[in-house]
Amino acid sequence: MSSKRPADGGVFALFGPQLRAVGLVLPLVAFIGLTFVAPLATMLSRSVYDPVVAAALPETLRLLQAWDGVHVPPEPVFETIARELRTARQERSLGRVATRINRVRGGLRSVLTRTARRVREAEGPAWRDTLVGIHAAWDDVQTWHAIRRAGERFTARHYLHALDLERRSDGHIAPRPDEYRVYVSLLWRTLVVSLSLTGLCLLLGYPVAYLIAHAPPQRANLLLLLVLVPFWTSLLVRTTAWIVLLQTQGVINSTLVALGLIADESRLAMIYNMTGTMVAMTHVLLPFMVLPLYAVMRTIPRLHMSAAASLGASTIQAFWRVYWPQTLPGVGAGSLLVFILAIGYYITPALVGGRSGQLISNMIAYHMQTSLNWGLAAAIGGLLLAFVLVLYLVYDRLVGIERMRLG
Amino acid sequence: MASTHNAHVEFEHVSKSYDGQIQVVRDLDLTVHEGEFLTLLGASGSGKTTCLMMLAGFEAPTSGTIRIRGRSVHDLPPRKRGIGVVFQNYALFPHMTVGGNLAFPLEVRGIDPQQRRERVRRALQLVRLEGLEDRRPTELSGGQQQRVAIARALGVEPSLVLMDEPLGALDRRLREEMQYEIRRIQRSLGVTVVYVTHDQQEAMVLSDRVAVFRRGRIEQVALPETLYEEPERPFVASFIGENNLLHGRVLSVEHDISRVEAGGQIVQAFQVGPCKPGDPVTLAIRPERVCLAPKPELYSNRFEADIQDITFLGDHLRLRVAVCGSTDFIIKIPNIVGHGAVLAGDRVQVGWTPIDCRALTPDEKE
Ligand SMILES: Nc1ncnc2c1ncn2[C@@H]1O[C@H](COP(=O)(O)OP(=O)(O)OP(=O)(O)O)[C@@H](O)[C@H]1O
Ligand SMILES: [Mg+2]
Numbered sequence: 001m002s003s004k005r006p007a008d009g010g011v012f013a014l015f016g017p018q019l020r021a022v023g024l025v026l027p028l029v030a031f032i033g034l035t036f037v038a039p040l041a042t043m044l045s046r047s048v049y050d051p052v053v054a055a056a057l058p059e060t061l062r063l064l065q066a067w068d069g070v071h072v073p074p075e076p077v078f079e080t081i082a083r084e085l086r087t088a089r090q091e092r093s094l095g096r097v098a099t100r101i102n103r104v105r106g107g108l109r110s111v112l113t114r115t116a117r118r119v120r121e122a123e124g125p126a127w128r129d130t131l132v133g134i135h136a137a138w139d140d141v142q143t144w145h146a147i148r149r150a151g152e153r154f155t156a157r158h159y160l161h162a163l164d165l166e167r168r169s170d171g172h173i174a175p176r177p178d179e180y181r182v183y184v185s186l187l188w189r190t191l192v193v194s195l196s197l198t199g200l201c202l203l204l205g206y207p208v209a210y211l212i213a214h215a216p217p218q219r220a221n222l223l224l225l226l227v228l229v230p231f232w233t234s235l236l237v238r239t240t241a242w243i244v245l246l247q248t249q250g251v252i253n254s255t256l257v258a259l260g261l262i263a264d265e266s267r268l269a270m271i272y273n274m275t276g277t278m279v280a281m282t283h284v285l286l287p288f289m290v291l292p293l294y295a296v297m298r299t300i301p302r303l304h305m306s307a308a309a310s311l312g313a314s315t316i317q318a319f320w321r322v323y324w325p326q327t328l329p330g331v332g333a334g335s336l337l338v339f340i341l342a343i344g345y346y347i348t349p350a351l352v353g354g355r356s357g358q359l360i361s362n363m364i365a366y367h368m369q370t371s372l373n374w375g376l377a378a379a380i381g382g383l384l385l386a387f388v389l390v391l392y393l394v395y396d397r398l399v400g401i402e403r404m405r406l407g
Numbered sequence: 408m409a410s411t412h413n414a415h416v417e418f419e420h421v422s423k424s425y426d427g428q429i430q431v432v433r434d435l436d437l438t439v440h441e442g443e444f445l446t447l448l449g450a451s452g453s454g455k456t457t458c459l460m461m462l463a464g465f466e467a468p469t470s471g472t473i474r475i476r477g478r479s480v481h482d483l484p485p486r487k488r489g490i491g492v493v494f495q496n497y498a499l500f501p502h503m504t505v506g507g508n509l510a511f512p513l514e515v516r517g518i519d520p521q522q523r524r525e526r527v528r529r530a531l532q533l534v535r536l537e538g539l540e541d542r543r544p545t546e547l548s549g550g551q552q553q554r555v556a557i558a559r560a561l562g563v564e565p566s567l568v569l570m571d572e573p574l575g576a577l578d579r580r581l582r583e584e585m586q587y588e589i590r591r592i593q594r595s596l597g598v599t600v601v602y603v604t605h606d607q608q609e610a611m612v613l614s615d616r617v618a619v620f621r622r623g624r625i626e627q628v629a630l631p632e633t634l635y636e637e638p639e640r641p642f643v644a645s646f647i648g649e650n651n652l653l654h655g656r657v658l659s660v661e662h663d664i665s666r667v668e669a670g671g672q673i674v675q676a677f678q679v680g681p682c683k684p685g686d687p688v689t690l691a692i693r694p695e696r697v698c699l700a701p702k703p704e705l706y707s708n709r710f711e712a713d714i715q716d717i718t719f720l721g722d723h724l725r726l727r728v729a730v731c732g733s734t735d736f737i738i739k740i741p742n743i744v745g746h747g748a749v750l751a752g753d754r755v756q757v758g759w760t761p762i763d764c765r766a767l768t769p770d771e772k773e
Contacts (some may be wrong), residue, residue: 210425305496309485311512312563321511325502 047378078127105146111294158379213297296330421471449620491560506540670732702759
């Protein structure tokens with residue numbers, strides 16, 4: 001303890017303020033931990049950790065450890081798996097086990113369920129013959145590879161899957177067959193869409209922010225209000241409004257037809273496709289670009305432009321050399337914000353994206369809600385998270401995160 | 408001096424209104440000569456900056472004409488006017504280094520990098536900031552920023568430089584130092600400078616001539632001494648230095664000397680401008696020109712005055728007396744041996760000569 005401190009205050013004098021500060025933020029920390037960090041961590045752990053198969057078939061997997069991987073395994077393995085499958089069926093975990101193995105190798109679900117159902121009747125010493133009798137797949141080495149792979153508690157399977165890769169039975173990683181490849185192209189599309197959205201928001205938002213930042217206070221308030229209105233209306237209302245405007249029989253198409261600009265039979269498809277996604281998302285995300293830009297622009301004295309002009313710069317030179325560089329912290333902040341929001345955006349593409357306007361987050365939702373492949377959903381989510389973090393680090397390296405101005 | 412051929416800048420009946428109602432600059436006529444240091448002096452809001460901005464081209468006059476070297480500049484954008492401007496808050500570009508700021512005017516003009524470097528170096532030398540080109544403006548002191556702003560404005564090699572309260576943000580000592588610098592630079596380059604300030608002392612120190620602004624109008628343009636010695640308006644008389652203003656009425660005028668009744672006394676005063684008996688006038692008498700115990704043969708104006716209070720100010724004493732209807736009449740007497748032991752409450756004789764008492768046409772009411 002420092003000699004300057006009064007001795008009688010003791011430990012409490014030293015830690016009192018800090019303790020109180022900790023006490024004040026504790027509820028928030030607990031809240032965030034409980035509702036954000038913990039679910040996130042659980043979700044992410046699912047992308048690499050899956051104990052279901054390992055818990056249901058422990059003996060089989062132990063025996064398979066010693067298996068050479070070239071020939072069909074010996075008789076005791078057949079006996080063990082028959083027993084464990086039966087147990088799993090009784091304990092009602094067979095469905096989950098079968099689903100997981102099926103994900104590693106398609107078609108195995110029915111093999112497993114049928115075997116578990118029939119194996120009760122077929123008791124006898126010739127386990128191998130019995131099982132092969134139930135389904136010929138048991139005579140296939142690939143089946144056993146799949147079981148062994150599905151039994152790994154820790155697995156990169158989901159990440160590989162999310163990148164359209166798979167591990168072949170000989171252990172090396174290769175692209176999946178063409179007809180199964182969806183995620184990389186979807187990720188790629190999401191990236192392109194997010195980038196385009198960011199660019200579009202910047203293009204649309206920059207002049208607006210400029211106008212607001214340099215308007216007289218009353219007009220600036222009004223304009224700011226208009227920009228913020230999207231924040232205050234329900235997302236569903238906004239989206240519905242876009243549907244009303246953009247659909248085939250919607251306001252815009254009808255107007256164009258009425259004006260004779262397009263023929264009735266060639267109405268524009270502006271919704272339930274990529275156009276719909278882009279339009280609606282730009283609308284949703286625009287304020288996130290305008291606000292940081294506005295905050296930065298407000299601090300740039302107008303005199304700078306006058307000064308540049310008096311120093312001989314044309315308006316264009318003055319803008320690019322003097323104004324634009326000073327808005328970069330806002331451009332960075334706004335772009336990062338919009339991009340990060342766009343890359344994980346879910347509800348708008350789901351509502352107005354149709355088939356071609358879906359993004360990667362819709363795929364995450366699909367695996368969470370419909371196919372119930374949470375491991376894969378978590379892996380895709382993990383990839384997105386990693387991507388955003390990398391982006392953040394790159395931004396920090398190039399621009400410096402402390403220069404980012406959000407308001 | 409005021410011949411037209413060496414007029415650099417001319418304002419002719421220039422008026423300006425931002426909102427269409429309030430005239431910020433009213434019917435302004437002003438000539439700035441080639442190579443002259445002219446200061447616009449006036450209270451806050453009197454339209455000084457507006458005048459500079461119109462001259463620089465950032466604002467357009469509502470009516471009237473501005474000429475530079477005889478050519479009307481209304482259709483000339485700021486960047487083509489060739490005027491260097493030093494703004495009130497410097498307006499240095501924070502995202503560029505000092506060198507970048509100085510190179511900016513050269514860069515937009517397409518001057519090649521090597522020559523640019525050389526000229527930046529010379530500019531820094533001129534304002535005595537060698538070796539600071541890699542600093543950011545925020546890493547400079549106020550005085551250094553000011554020098555950079557001046558050097559940058561000179562970068563376009565202007566023949567005319569406008570400065571809007573360039574020393575407003577500096578402390579007193581630095582101000583005085585910078586005043587000297589500005590004068591030195593102006594002399595060495597021979598440029599015309601139009602300078603704005605509301606500090607009359609600064610105006611006196613720097614200027615060849617001073618234009619006193621009041622509510623969008625010029626009250627008087629003259630040499631600093633002339634403004635002090637021969638103010639033509641009561642506003643100028645009290646704005647430049649200290650003055651006692653007495654209100655009175657003309658009784659008669661004879662050879663520039665008028666007899667004025669003020670507070671029941673008859674005062675002889677030097678008449679400025681035409682007037683006739685019965686006109687109201689404002690008399691301006693400098694505190695240091697008033698004499699205690701005046702000799703009758705030298706001072707035709709002699710009155711009894713009651714001393715209200717006395718302030719000791721080191722080199723002089725400051726007396727507040729009641730005389731000629733004013734209870735706020737100030738007298739300064741130098742602190743020399745035998746200044747006379749006067750006390751508050753004493754009745755004394757005070758006096759001044761007609762030449763030191765100027766009878767001016769009263770200012771119109773606000
Ligand atoms: N851009 C503008 N729009 C509207 N009114 C303005 C504008 N600029 C100045 N004014 C008004 O014009 C008047 C004169 O302003 P100006 O800036 O010329 O005064 P100034 O003499 O430079 O004062 P200061 O010493 O405070 O700088 C003020 O009443 C001011 O409110
Ligand atoms: Mg001003």
